[in-house]
Amino acid sequence: MYKNQLFYRYFAEWMYLYKNGAVRPITFSKYKTSLQSLKIIAPKVKLSDLDRQTYQKILNEYAKNHEKQTTMDFHRQLRASLEDALDEGIINRDPTRKAVLKGTIHRNHKMKFLSQAELVKLLEQLDLESQLSWDHFILLIAKTVS
Numbered sequence: 001m002y003k004n005q006l007f008y009r010y011f012a013e014w015m016y017l018y019k020n021g022a023v024r025p026i027t028f029s030k031y032k033t034s035l036q037s038l039k040i041i042a043p044k045v046k047l048s049d050l051d052r053q054t055y056q057k058i059l060n061e062y063a064k065n066h067e068k069q070t071t072m073d074f075h076r077q078l079r080a081s082l083e084d085a086l087d088e089g090i091i092n093r094d095p096t097r098k099a100v101l102k103g104t105i106h107r108n109h110k111m112k113f114l115s116q117a118e119l120v121k122l123l124e125q126l127d128l129e130s131q132l133s134w135d136h137f138i139l140l141i142a143k144t145v146s
Contacts, residue, residue, distance in 0.1 A: 002047060002085070002088075002090040003046070003047055003048040003090060003091070004046055004047070004048055005046065005047055006043070006044070006045065006046055006047075007038065007042055007045045007046065007047055007050055008035060008038040008039045008042060008043065008045075010047055010081065010085065010090075011034075011035055011038055011077075011078065011081045012035050014081040014084060014085075015028075015031045015032075015035060015077075015081070018084070019031055030073065030077075031077055034073075034074050034077045034078065037062055037074065038058070038078070041058050041061045041062055042054075042058050045058070047085060047090060047091055048091075050082070050091065050095045051093070051095050052093075052095050052096075052097065052098070052099075054095065055078075055082075055095040055096055055099060056099060056100065058078075059071060059074070059075055059099055059100070059101065059102070060102060062074050063101070063102040063103045063104070064104070065104065066103055066104060067103045067104050067105075067106050067107075068101060068102065068103030068104075068106070069103070069106075070103065071101050071102060071103040072101050072103075075096070075099060075101055078096070079096040079099075082094065082095060082096055083096075119142060122138070122142070123138075123139065123142060126138060126139055
């Protein structure tokens with residue numbers, strides 16, 4: 001039954017069964033993102049068709065538009081589901097074995113700060129008349145850093 005199932009559908013079922021509610025919401029959203037990528041990259045790959053070469057092609061395609069660390073996260077998530085498929089006898093071999101992880105060159109990510117004008121606008125919106133609140137904390141941080 002599962003052997004003819006599409007890989008992305010197996011991953012989706014596995015993800016909701018084992019990860020939903022077991023990991024933080026932000027982590028689960030990363031699984032959802034991986035699922036969307038898998039649907040695009042390998043929409044017709046069945047579990048029965050999944051061998052090392054096919055798996056490597058999936059990783060290589062993903063790596064074309066992602067940094068190596070992101071590709072590694074994608075691989076870890078897919079691999080966890082396939083390890084369970086192996087343990088359950090759904091697949092006979094580990095297609096993730098000796099996978100080579102690639103990725104785009106790490107780019108320097110721009111630091112994000114408020115401009116002076118944006119900071120002034122933010123401070124004007126703070127409600128400092130009421131009880132101690134997050135607004136007071138924001139003011140403290142703004143005055144300490146600037």
